[in-house]
Amino acid sequence: MSGTLYVVGTGPGNPDQMTPEAARAVSASIEFFGYFPYIDRLSLRPDQRKVASDNREELNRAQAALRRAAEGVNVCVVSGGDPGVFAMAAAVCEAIDAGPAAWREVDLVVVPGVTAMLAVAARIGAPLGHDFCAISLSDNLKPWAVIEKRLRLVAEAGLVTALYNPISKARPWQLGKAFEILRAELPAETPVVFGRAAGRPDEQMLVMPLGEADAGRADMATCVIIGSAQTRVIARNGRPDLVYTPRFLPPEAT
Amino acid sequence: MSGTLYVVGTGPGNPDQMTPEAARAVSASIEFFGYFPYIDRLSLRPDQRKVASDNREELNRAQAALRRAAEGVNVCVVSGGDPGVFAMAAAVCEAIDAGPAAWREVDLVVVPGVTAMLAVAARIGAPLGHDFCAISLSDNLKPWAVIEKRLRLVAEAGLVTALYNPISKARPWQLGKAFEILRAELPAETPVVFGRAAGRPDEQMLVMPLGEADAGRADMATCVIIGSAQTRVIARNGRPDLVYTPRFLPPEAT
Numbered sequence: 166m167s168g169t170l171y172v173v174g175t176g177p178g179n180p181d182q183m184t185p186e187a188a189r190a191v192s193a194s195i196e197f198f199g200y201f202p203y204i205d206r207l208s209l210r211p212d213q214r215k216v217a218s219d220n221r222e223e224l225n226r227a228q229a230a231l232r233r234a235a236e237g238v239n240v241c242v243v244s245g246g247d248p249g250v251f252a253m254a255a256a257v258c259e260a261i262d263a264g265p266a267a268w269r270e271v272d273l274v275v276v277p278g279v280t281a282m283l284a285v286a287a288r289i290g291a292p293l294g295h296d297f298c299a300i301s302l303s304d305n306l307k308p309w310a311v312i313e314k315r316l317r318l319v320a321e322a323g324l325v326t327a328l329y330n331p332i333s334k335a336r337p338w339q340l341g342k343a344f345e346i347l348r349a350e351l352p353a354e355t356p357v358v359f360g361r362a363a364g365r366p367d368e369q370m371l372v373m374p375l376g377e378a379d380a381g382r383a384d385m386a387t388c389v390i391i392g393s394a395q396t397r398v399i400a401r402n403g404r405p406d407l408v409y410t411p412r413f414l415p416p417e418a419t
Numbered sequence: 420m421s422g423t424l425y426v427v428g429t430g431p432g433n434p435d436q437m438t439p440e441a442a443r444a445v446s447a448s449i450e451f452f453g454y455f456p457y458i459d460r461l462s463l464r465p466d467q468r469k470v471a472s473d474n475r476e477e478l479n480r481a482q483a484a485l486r487r488a489a490e491g492v493n494v495c496v497v498s499g500g501d502p503g504v505f506a507m508a509a510a511v512c513e514a515i516d517a518g519p520a521a522w523r524e525v526d527l528v529v530v531p532g533v534t535a536m537l538a539v540a541a542r543i544g545a546p547l548g549h550d551f552c553a554i555s556l557s558d559n560l561k562p563w564a565v566i567e568k569r570l571r572l573v574a575e576a577g578l579v580t581a582l583y584n585p586i587s588k589a590r591p592w593q594l595g596k597a598f599e600i601l602r603a604e605l606p607a608e609t610p611v612v613f614g615r616a617a618g619r620p621d622e623q624m625l626v627m628p629l630g631e632a633d634a635g636r637a638d639m640a641t642c643v644i645i646g647s648a649q650t651r652v653i654a655r656n657g658r659p660d661l662v663y664t665p666r667f668l669p670p671e672a673t
Contacts, residue, residue: 176438179440180439181438181439181440181443182438182440183438183439184430184435184436184438184533185434185435185436185439186433186435186436186618189435223666247537247541248541248545249537249540249541249545249547249548250537250547251666254541254544254545254548255545255548255549255663255664255665255666257545258544258548258653258661258663259663259665259666261653261661262651262653269655269658270655270656270658273544273661275540275541275542275544275545276541277431277436277533277537277538277540277541277618278533278537279438279501279531279532279533280537283501283503283504283531283534286529286531287501287502287503287508287530287531288529290508290512290527290529291502291503291509291511291512291529292503293503293504293553294503294505294508294512295505295555295560295561296552296555296569297552297553298550298551298552298553298573298578299547299550299551299552301550306549306667307549307667307668308668308670311577311668314576315550315576315577315578318572318573318575318576319552319573319578321572322568322569322572322573323565323569324552324569324573364531399515399516399523401523401524402524404523404524407512407515407527409508409509409512409513409516410509411509411513412477412509412510412513413560413561414560414561414562416562
């Protein structure tokens with residue numbers, strides 16, 4: 166009989182932002198597969214075991230977890246944030262799709278979580294207050310030309326855009342180029358939020374107008390939210406600015 | 420001295436999908452503003468009070484809550500899901516933006532939650548596994564022509580689309596029209612997920628190809644996820660189909 170394969174997101178990193186459902190899935194699991202900094206956010210019992218795997222090899226990791234679940238072990242594949250957003254749930258499904266028939270019999274339970282853009286949005290106001298999109302800026306996963314096309318189209322559509330994986334040592338110029346593309350489509354004063362480590366002790370929130378947005382202010386732990394032409398900033402005395410996108414889009418704005 | 424105004428999402432409706440942070444905000448509040456079915460998901464103490472307000476009047480409700488917070492009361496504005504996604508956080512920011520200076524002094528704490536599309540996606544596999552968007556189909560909030568334009572542009576961009584507020588008594592034809600627009604842009608076999616009450620006892624998940632997608636299968640509690648041309652279905656013996664969007668977009672697909 167197969168074990169259960171849980172795919173869990175830890176949320177943004179603050180244990181208070183992880184749901185009881187996710188905590189229960191962790192408690193029910195014996196072997197843990199994932200990027201170690203995510204697994205290390207969990208308090209594991211002595212009978213629970215971290216399994217090492219190459220950080221960049223998500224498909225291998227998914228296969229290793231499925232193999233153990235098919236052998237009858239309850240396993241947990243751990244992502245940060247929500248496991249369905251640029252994370253391990255898709256990798257597990259890919260492995261099942263291409264894998265042996267036995268993997269389709271594994272009891273698969275994906276547990277939703279708080280993804281980074283929601284945590285960042287909450288800390289700054291309501292920048293995702295109307296239609297929005299989430300785009301990964303990693304061109305490991307798709308051709309850069311597709312990313313450029315998507316950025317132009319979503320800006321034309323008037324969506325707020327959350328950028329995941331905005332920058333890394335191997336991808337140093339992509340975020341700057343994304344700002345350049347969006348500057349051609351959106352007003353220079355459009356608010357850009359750099360949300361780093363939302364909800365964690367090392368949290369940093371920064372708001373800049375798109376015209377001055379500096380890609381150097383982002384790192385791998387940053388989610389960048391670029392407003393639409395409707396997004397507004399509220400200045401407050403002695404408190405951080407609020408950024409929000411109104412729910413209503415007046416006909417004259419279209 | 421002003422009270423704290425918490426803006427909280429209950430998550431999809433299963434108490435196990437609400438974060439400890441949200442539970443603590445509820446515990447710290449004395450007066451609760453929101454659509455009663457959402458507030459009724461909380462177990463309030465005898466000293467905690469529900470405040471009635473017109474369900475459709477989100478701005479009035481936000482103003483009433485800000486007024487009480489400015490008077491020194493700890494209040495909680497309650498949404499379903501995540502309060503920043505088509506919910507009360509934007510209404511509260513709008514009220515602050517247009518309101519008296521004292522409202523900018525209110526201690527505002529927005530608590531993120533699990534929004535419907537993440538809960539639905541988790542139950543069905545990983546349909547949001549790559550770039551995606553969230554669009555409200557309510558034309559109370561914006562002109563219908565804008566919605567049509569957005570649907571065409573995001574389909575052209577290759578994004579997966581989550582539709583919120585897909586249908587209601589007052590808006591019976593909009594979802595059917597959205598399918599018609601997307602059928603002109605996407606393959607007929609593109610998977611469409613109707614996710615109703617994800618994570619609750621009355622949950623219903625239904626997958627249909629876009630060519631046959633029937634708007635009559637949705638109600639107000641449904642989040643509809645329409646795949647991209649890359650989205651795939653995995654059939655499983657004796658288990659529900661899985662729907663996922665691969666993380667990689669091969670160059671030949673663009």
